[in-house]
Amino acid sequence: MEEQPKISVITPVHNEGEHLSLCLDSLLNNLEKQVEIIVVDDGSTDNSLSIAQRYAEANPCIRVIRQEQSGVCAARNNGLSHAVGEFVTFVDGDAYVDEHLLDHYLMLQKQGNYDMVACGIADVPQKDRARQMELDQESMLYNLFDDPYYRDNTYVWNKLYRTSIIKRTNVQFESQYGYNADRMFNFQYMRHAAKALFNNQGYYHCVVRKDNIVKRDLKQKEFGALAGFERMLYYSRKYSSRLQKAISKYYCMYAISIYRCDESMHQSMLDLVKQHYERLEGWPKMKCKLFLSLPSMISKII
Numbered sequence: 001m002e003e004q005p006k007i008s009v010i011t012p013v014h015n016e017g018e019h020l021s022l023c024l025d026s027l028l029n030n031l032e033k034q035v036e037i038i039v040v041d042d043g044s045t046d047n048s049l050s051i052a053q054r055y056a057e058a059n060p061c062i063r064v065i066r067q068e069q070s071g072v073c074a075a076r077n078n079g080l081s082h083a084v085g086e087f088v089t090f091v092d093g094d095a096y097v098d099e100h101l102l103d104h105y106l107m108l109q110k111q112g113n114y115d116m117v118a119c120g121i122a123d124v125p126q127k128d129r130a131r132q133m134e135l136d137q138e139s140m141l142y143n144l145f146d147d148p149y150y151r152d153n154t155y156v157w158n159k160l161y162r163t164s165i166i167k168r169t170n171v172q173f174e175s176q177y178g179y180n181a182d183r184m185f186n187f188q189y190m191r192h193a194a195k196a197l198f199n200n201q202g203y204y205h206c207v208v209r210k211d212n213i214v215k216r217d218l219k220q221k222e223f224g225a226l227a228g229f230e231r232m233l234y235y236s237r238k239y240s241s242r243l244q245k246a247i248s249k250y251y252c253m254y255a256i257s258i259y260r261c262d263e264s265m266h267q268s269m270l271d272l273v274k275q276h277y278e279r280l281e282g283w284p285k286m287k288c289k290l291f292l293s294l295p296s297m298i299s300k301i302i
Contacts, residue, residue, distance in 0.1 A: 256287075
């Protein structure tokens with residue numbers, strides 16, 4: 001491409017043949033044309049790769065990268081290493097976007113030279129679709145854990161990031177944090193971002209299916225998510241106790257929820273909470289202490 005794209009769209013793909021054309025067509029239909037689309041095929045065994053290659057042959061803005069099956073985190077990191085746009089966003093291969101999404105991102109970003117812009121997810125009900133707010137660094141971080149208006153905060157698929165911040169600070173997706181990999185990426189990015197704009201308009205559409213690139217190894221992902229909360233709690237020490245208490249609350253709720261839902265994980269969960277609960281803040285610390293003493297009772301009443 002002769003001109004540097006404004007936005008690099010990274011699309012991780014694993015066996016998305018049924019939905020990939022819808023995804024790529026929606027991106028190509030966007031009003032913003034200064035775009036590169038990086039499709040990272042994560043060892044697909046269906047026709048996903050051939051579909052992506054066919055689109056790339058017809059559209060010079062699309063690049064296809066093939067890797068051995070390594071998971072969504074590795075696929076996104078691979079895409080990031082090739083991104084040259086001023087900004088970057090992520091669109092999964094089994095999703096599609098409104099034709100105004102990329103133009104909307106750039107329009108909002110220019111309003112305040114924001115380091116991050118977020119939109120809503122069309123399929124997730126919002127308390128107030130017209131709501132918009134500007135956040136400073138600590139407010140961004142806090143809203144990852146406690147925000148009544150934006151239910152889409154933890155995901156990466158509905159956000160625009162400044163590429164220079166990602167590359168300068170080497171923010172990466174880390175698969176060991178399981179279901180918290182997106183939240184951890186956002187947490188690490190936000191620690192280096194000055195301000196963000198969150199807008200609830202729903203421009204991103206999810207396609208729900210049984211087996212995709214992010215839905216594997218459930219037990220490992222759940223334990224990884226708890227480790228992620230503990231790690232974010234460590235990084236939050238430089239901020240107010242409000243943030244630390246919000247993270248502690250999520251850790252406690254998540255641990256008890258896993259214990260309640262999966263009997264095979266009872267002892268492993270108690271052992272993990274035993275390692276971490278002293279680092280929690282406020283009433284969640286007391287709740288976890290009670291949970292360790294009376295796990296069956298506490299898990300039923302909370």
